Amino acid sequence: MKTFYIETFGCQMNAHDSEKVVGTLVHEGYTQVVDEAEAGLILYNTCSIRDKAEQKVFHRLNEYKRMQGEGKKFAVIGCVAQQEGQKIFERAPYVSLVAGSASYRNLPDMLARLEAGETRITGLDDRETEETFDTDFTSRSNPHRGYITIIEGCDKFCAYCVVPYTRGKERSRTSASVLAEAQRIAGLGYTEIQLLGQNVNSYRDPSGKRSFAELMVAVGEINGIERVRFTTSHPRDFTKDIVDAIDATPTLCNHVHLPVQSGSTNVLRAMQREYTREWYLERIAWTHAAKRDISLTSDIIVGFPGETDQDFEDTITLLEAVKYDSIFGFKYSPRPNTPAIHMHDSISEEVKAERLAILNTRQREIQREHYARHLNQVDRVMVEGGRNSRGQVLGRSMQNKTVNFTCETTPTVGSYVDVKITQVFPSSLVGEAVSEAIAPSAALLAQQALNARVVVLS
Numbered sequence: 001m002k003t004f005y006i007e008t009f010g011c012q013m014n015a016h017d018s019e020k021v022v023g024t025l026v027h028e029g030y031t032q033v034v035d036e037a038e039a040g041l042i043l044y045n046t047c048s049i050r051d052k053a054e055q056k057v058f059h060r061l062n063e064y065k066r067m068q069g070e071g072k073k074f075a076v077i078g079c080v081a082q083q084e085g086q087k088i089f090e091r092a093p094y095v096s097l098v099a100g101s102a103s104y105r106n107l108p109d110m111l112a113r114l115e116a117g118e119t120r121i122t123g124l125d126d127r128e129t130e131e132t133f134d135t136d137f138t139s140r141s142n143p144h145r146g147y148i149t150i151i152e153g154c155d156k157f158c159a160y161c162v163v164p165y166t167r168g169k170e171r172s173r174t175s176a177s178v179l180a181e182a183q184r185i186a187g188l189g190y191t192e193i194q195l196l197g198q199n200v201n202s203y204r205d206p207s208g209k210r211s212f213a214e215l216m217v218a219v220g221e222i223n224g225i226e227r228v229r230f231t232t233s234h235p236r237d238f239t240k241d242i243v244d245a246i247d248a249t250p251t252l253c254n255h256v257h258l259p260v261q262s263g264s265t266n267v268l269r270a271m272q273r274e275y276t277r278e279w280y281l282e283r284i285a286w287t288h289a290a291k292r293d294i295s296l297t298s299d300i301i302v303g304f305p306g307e308t309d310q311d312f313e314d315t316i317t318l319l320e321a322v323k324y325d326s327i328f329g330f331k332y333s334p335r336p337n338t339p340a341i342h343m344h345d346s347i348s349e350e351v352k353a354e355r356l357a358i359l360n361t362r363q364r365e366i367q368r369e370h371y372a373r374h375l376n377q378v379d380r381v382m383v384e385g386g387r388n389s390r391g392q393v394l395g396r397s398m399q400n401k402t403v404n405f406t407c408e409t410t411p412t413v414g415s416y417v418d419v420k421i422t423q424v425f426p427s428s429l430v431g432e433a434v435s436e437a438i439a440p441s442a443a444l445l446a447q448q449a450l451n452a453r454v455v456v457l458s
Helices: 011-028 054-070 081-085 089-092 101-115 161-168 175-187 212-220 240-248 266-268 279-287 310-321 350-372 442-451
Strands: 002-008 029-032 041-046 073-078 093-100 121-123 143-147 191-196 227-231 255-257 295-301 326-331 378-387 393-396 402-406 417-425 428-433
Touching: 002 011, 011 029, 011 073, 011 101, 011 143, 011 175, 029 073, 041 054, 041 417, 054 073, 054 378, 073 081, 073 101, 081 093, 081 101, 081 161, 089 428, 093 101, 101 121, 101 161, 101 350, 143 175, 161 417, 161 428, 175 191, 175 310, 191 212, 212 227, 212 240, 240 279, 266 279, 266 310, 279 310, 295 310, 295 350, 310 350, 326 350, 350 417, 350 442, 378 428, 393 417
Parallel strands: 002 029, 002 041, 041 073, 073 093, 093 121, 143 191, 191 227, 255 295, 295 326, 402 428
Antiparallel strands: 378 393, 378 417, 393 402, 417 428
16 A cells, blocks of 8 residues: 655645645545555645744654655655755655655656655646646545635745745636636535635736636636635735625635735835835725735834834834734844845844834734724634633634634534624634534535545644
8 A cells, every 4th residue: 555644844835735745645545644654655734934944854854754765755846845846865865755845746757756666756846837637536624614816926026035045936726717716616515615825815817817806716617616715915916806806705704815015115125025115005994995904914023234223113113003903023144045044133133123013012902902892793604623621612703713612502514503693702703603503515514534544744
């Protein structure tokens, strides 16, 4: 029996890539196991976004070294694989396959070569490809949300970001292929779909039939689909028709993740983001003017080379102007192959840590104030987990907020419950059920049972 074990690290794109890799392996006759000791093939799906990611990869590979005498084969895939390339073979000669995400469509051929005894197989030269990794064999590990990648790669070349160098140029799927996959997901019983891309709203339909906003609406109109989410947007391609589509289409979730990275135009210019603070705030004004209450979240980097006290203060005042419902804050760290690695990293680690603490403290205060608007609202919540130690059920609102609520009976994961919000906290809502759960379809229950046998670690 051909068996495999896979570990996945990084963003939701990586997690969904692993779902497609798992599906491809299963289609090629492999069986997934939950213990690396039982696997004939061990795959490590890597991420290069965080600091020292490549060091963590080699540390993990060193842990695998003890198993090389057991006849196991090893594969490193994903962003660090593309970034480090042949160096992986040099530092970990027991690795047999190194492949970046742009070459996943060639996995069946690479697996055949691996089985034939080849020991140094690479998929590292496809970053200029126009093709995407479309497959009918995705093993969906999420029990209640179906993911669809609609665009791969990135053309933005922000000064700090390694993604264009590891995932290649932007290339979109046709709207017909996206809608066909969405139909398949709906047929499995899923009621929520999340559209994915490094810059999801940079989507350009190769067939010219639909804009990104029109594609979202079309997915939201599929029978059985209750919610459509998307991540991650880039401000440069965030257009007014996206807000209009959310306003007009009840199935489109009223949540936009729009990474700003800095509130200072000077820093944005140094980051090569190619927009200004004022330009970004114009897009925020569109969402504030919408009829629906659109939740806004963002990513922010502090301590980018050259960031002055005034630049940092501009970021704090941006928080106050936008009133994000949450942010992901990071200290700047240089990444290989990026333009910023050649900049003098003039901000000390102590100052970076201090600024990140100030940023998070102010954002928490804003969330404490801003979440109060939900008190006494009734929100429809999708159930995502069982009861916690306080007897509350875990769910998520249309705005992607965590809702912990009480109810008489424990609803099934994937069902929907109307919940009245009785308490608000800076990062979550608490409420009580005011309706009976709308149970998931029999098809989704069957799919959940199948998913329970598929393991993707994150």
